[in-house]
Amino acid sequence: MEDALTFLKDWTRDGLLPWSAQCAAVKHFGTSHAAMEGLALENGLFPARYQRNRNMISTAEQLRLFQSRVAVIGCGGLGGYVIEELARLGVGQIVAIDPDIFEEHNLNRQILSTPATLGKAKVEAAVDRVAEINPAVTVTAVKDAFCLANGFELLAGVQVAVDALDSISYRLELAEVSTAAEVPMVHGAIGGWYGHVATQMPGDTTVQRIYRHWVAGKGIEQQLGNPAFTPAVVASLEVAEVCKILLGKGELLRNRKLSIDLLEMEVHEISYEVPMKLVDAA
């Protein structure tokens, strides 16, 4: 590793480590992209591929992102964009969870789907896509539905759970497991021109309260479907929340939900502040 570090340092120009040098180091020392990226960041070398993150994300923060593990539950409309953005951001470990394969009706919006990936497991497509865009990121593919039975295990070691599910009942299970596992959950949901985002920190019950009137079935997405742009908008807002949670900066969508209407271009903030508890007189 000493040799590898010297190698990386020698190739660093103006504080930036070029991708070509990272590749050469991987080849020369017979190691992985993840190992080289970790070594570089731990020693203050900023991989040039992240240079436009700089001034917004410091080297220490880029290292923290690299050392983070984020679970993406659902790899369809929202999940595809979430995974794409997490990988480009430089989040080192992504757990991609989805039981489904790509079907033709996914092609209008799900970024991981192409005519060539029809019939392919969504999580496999996620692995392939991330390997293509950022080989330093490790994707753990889980071709299974997230539920109460396996949830705890799937969230082990995870810093944030991203809700990219298309079912309210599974979403409520994710909220329950996230609370029990003390993992922050970034919640997103879409339907047609509409969507919403909220962040639930351990101990909060925001997601349960968002769906307090839910009885059974789906929401407006059942009639409206989903177009190309709504998942991209909501997924991007979710990733911004993930980034802030991992770096401990900014103001989260905690105890509030952003409701987005892309048809009328309206954004509404709905408060989920817990009413102040009054002290009982003894």
Add this chain to the structure above:
Amino acid sequence: MHVTVKLFATFRNGRFKIAEQELPEGTECRRVVLDLGLTEEEIGIIMINGRHGTLDQKLAHNDVLSLFPLVGGG
């Protein structure tokens, strides 16, 4: 009594964004929802004067009732 009803997202289709309604004293939120041709299953959020409400809740004079549909896709 006088109540302002605000509708959001798909609830506006064929209806309105905002309307003033004259309702009998003590009308429940559910009555307003059903009179709009909406079903209980479609309801995502009920806000009464900016606070979360329920279908059973009785409305009062000058209340502002906001209704959002359920959104659950991904």
